[in-house]
Amino acid sequence: MLAASLVFIACVAYWWWRHKNVKATEPPDLPGGWPVVGYLPRLLTDSCTLWNRLQEVSQEITELGGVVRITIGPRTLYLVTDPEDSLTVAAACMEKDAYYNFGKAWLGHGLLTAKYAIWKNHRKFLNPAFSQILLDTFMSAFNVQSKKLVKYFEKEAGKGFFDHSIHIRHNALETICMTALGVDFTDSNLNSKYVQALELLFNTIVERFLKVWLHSNKTFGWSNLKKKHDACISILHNVSNTVLQKRKAQINQNNDKKGIPGTKFKPFIDLLLELSYEKEVFSDKEIRDHVDTILVAGHDTTATALMFTITLLGSYPEVQEKVFVEIQEVLGEKKDVEKADLTKLVYLEAVLKESMRFFTIVPAIARRLKEDIKLKNCTLSADMTCVVFLFGIHKHPIWGEDVNEFKPERWLAPDCPKVFSAFGMGKRNCIGKTYAMMSMKTTLAHVVRHFRIKADHTKMRVQIGVMIKSAAGHHISIEKRPSATII
Numbered sequence: 511m512l513a514a515s516l517v518f519i520a521c522v523a524y525w526w527w528r529h530k531n532v533k534a535t536e537p538p539d540l541p542g543g544w545p546v547v548g549y550l551p552r553l554l555t556d557s558c559t560l561w562n563r564l565q566e567v568s569q570e571i572t573e574l575g576g577v578v579r580i581t582i583g584p585r586t587l588y589l590v591t592d593p594e595d596s597l598t599v600a601a602a603c604m605e606k607d608a609y610y611n612f613g614k615a616w617l618g619h620g621l622l623t624a625k626y627a628i629w630k631n632h633r634k635f636l637n638p639a640f641s642q643i644l645l646d647t648f649m650s651a652f653n654v655q656s657k658k659l660v661k662y663f664e665k666e667a668g669k670g671f672f673d674h675s676i677h678i679r680h681n682a683l684e685t686i687c688m689t690a691l692g693v694d695f696t697d698s699n700l701n702s703k704y705v706q707a708l709e710l711l712f713n714t715i716v717e718r719f720l721k722v723w724l725h726s727n728k729t730f731g732w733s734n735l736k737k738k739h740d741a742c743i744s745i746l747h748n749v750s751n752t753v754l755q756k757r758k759a760q761i762n763q764n765n766d767k768k769g770i771p772g773t774k775f776k777p778f779i780d781l782l783l784e785l786s787y788e789k790e791v792f793s794d795k796e797i798r799d800h801v802d803t804i805l806v807a808g809h810d811t812t813a814t815a816l817m818f819t820i821t822l823l824g825s826y827p828e829v830q831e832k833v834f835v836e837i838q839e840v841l842g843e844k845k846d847v848e849k850a851d852l853t854k855l856v857y858l859e860a861v862l863k864e865s866m867r868f869f870t871i872v873p874a875i876a877r878r879l880k881e882d883i884k885l886k887n888c889t890l891s892a893d894m895t896c897v898v899f900l901f902g903i904h905k906h907p908i909w910g911e912d913v914n915e916f917k918p919e920r921w922l923a924p925d926c927p928k929v930f931s932a933f934g935m936g937k938r939n940c941i942g943k944t945y946a947m948m949s950m951k952t953t954l955a956h957v958v959r960h961f962r963i964k965a966d967h968t969k970m971r972v973q974i975g976v977m978i979k980s981a982a983g984h985h986i987s988i989e990k991r992p993s994a995t996i997i
C-alpha cells in the first residue's frame with residue numbers, strides 16, 4: 511500500500527514538474543486531460559465511439575490553431591491538423607514513431623516500419639518498381655480482376671442487400687499477389703486464412719496501443735495478447751513464405767528472371783529477387799519483410815477505399831449517373847479499360863479523391879522529431895512524437911463551408927485546396943499511390959458500367975483500428991443495368 515502511494519506521488523510530482531517546465535514556444539495543451547493519465551481515460555472505449563471522439567478532438571485542435579500537446583498515459587505527443595504545418599512536419603521528419611514498432615515483428619524492415627537510415631536506401635531501390643512504365647503493364651491484370659469482381663457481384667444482383675466488402679477484399683488480395691508478387695492466389699483457403707489472420711492481428715495491435723501497460727516489450731511478452739499476436743504473425747509469414755517459394759520456383763523453372771510466362775508484366779518481387787541475386791542489396795529476411803509489407807499495404811487499403819467509394823456512389827445516385835455517363839463516353843463499346851482511358855476518367859478520379867477525403871482510411875501518421883521544428887505559431891521540440899491527423903486536414907475549414915458534404919465537383923474547381931493527404935505527405939508518402947488509383951479506377955469503371963448501386967452511407971457505423979473501416983461490413987444492393995453484358 512505504501513509502495514503504491516509512493517509511486518502515485520512520484521507520478522503526480524513528475525507530471526506537475528513536466529507541466530511547469532513547458533517552453534513558451536510550445537503549442538497549447540488540449541484541454542480536458544486528467545492529471546497524470548491525461549487523455550487516456552477518454553480513449554478507453556469501443557472502436558466506434560473512439561472514432562467519433564477522435565473526430566471531435568480533431569475539430570477542437572483545429573479551433574485551437576491546428577497544433578496541440580496531448581498527454582496519453584506516460585507519453586506526451588503533438589497532434590496536428592493544420593494543413594501547412596502538417597506539410598512542414600512531414601517534409602522535415604522521416605523517422606517513424608515507436609508506435610510503428612508494434613508492427614515490427616511482422617513487417618521488420620519493410621518500408622512502412624523501417625528506421626529512416628534503412629528506409630532511405632531501400633526506398634531508392636524500390637521506387638523503380640512503381641514507375642509509370644511498369645504500372646502500365648499491369649492494366650491487363652487490373653481488367654481481369656475487375657471482371658472477376660463483376661462476376662461475383664452478378665450473383666448478388668437483384669437479391670437485396672449484401673456485404674460487398676468481403677468480395678472486394680479477396681479480389682484485392684488476389685490482384686496484389688498477381689501484380690506485385692507474380693503468383694496466383696485464387697487458392698481460397700490460403701486467401702481466407704490470410705484475411706482472417708490479418709483482421710485479428712490488427713485487433714491485437716490496436717488493443718496493445720490502448721493498453722499502455724503493454725507498450726513495453728517486457729510486459730507485452732507476459733500477456734495473453736502476445737500469444738494471439740504471434741499466432742497471427744505465424745499464419746501471415748507462412749503465406750508470404752509460400753508466395754516467395756512459389757515465385758522462386760517459377761523463376762528457377764524458367765531459368766530466367768524476366769516476368770511470368772503468359773503475362774506481359776514483371777512483378778515487383780522479381781526486382782527484389784534480382785537486387786538480392788545480382789547486387790546483394792537485400793537479405794532473404796528483408797525480401798520477406800518487403801513482401802509482407804506490399805501484401806498488406808497493397809490490398810487492404812484499396813479494398814477499404816473501394817468499399818467506401820461504392821457505398822458513397824450508392825448513396826448519391828446523381829453522382830453515380832455522372833460517373834456512368836463518363837465511363838460510357840470514354841469506353842464506348844470497349845470491353846477493357848486501357849491505360850489512356852484512365853486519364854480521361856476525370857470525374858471518376860474526382861469521386862475517388864472526394865471519397866478518400868470524406869473517409870480518410872489511413873487516419874493518421876506519426877513521426878519522431880529529430881530536431882526542433884518551427885511551425886507557423888509554435889515550435890515542436892526534438893525527441894518528441896508528432897501525430898498528423900490526415901482526416902483532420904481533410905475536414906479543415908480551408909475546404910469551405912461544405913467541408914462535411916460529399917461533393918466530387920470540388921476537385922474540378924480551380925481553387926480546390928492542394929492538400930490531398932490520403933496517401934500521406936512528404937517524401938515518406940505512399941509508394942503505391944499511382945498503383946492504387948489505377949487499380950481502383952479500373953475496378954470502378956467495370957462495376958459502375960454493369961450495375962446500378964443503392965446504399966445509405968449514413969447508416970454505416972465506422973470504427974477505427976489501424977485504418978478506419980465499417981464496423982460490421984456494409985450492405986449495398988445492386989441491379990444489373992439493362993445495357994450491361996457480363997463477360
Ligand code: HEM
Nearest residue numbers: 621622807808811812815872875932933934940941942946
Ligand atoms: C487507397 C489506397 C491506399 C492508401 C489510402 C494508402 C495510404 C498510405 C499512407 C497514408 C501511407 C503513409 C503511412 C505512414 O507514413 O505511416 C502509405 C505508405 C505506404 N503504402 Fe500506401 N496506400 C494505399 C495503397 C497502397 C498500395 C496499392 C501499395 C502497394 C502496392 C501501398 C504501399 C505502401 C507502402 C510500401 C508504404 C510505405 C512507404 C514508405 O514509407 O516509403 N499503398 N500508404
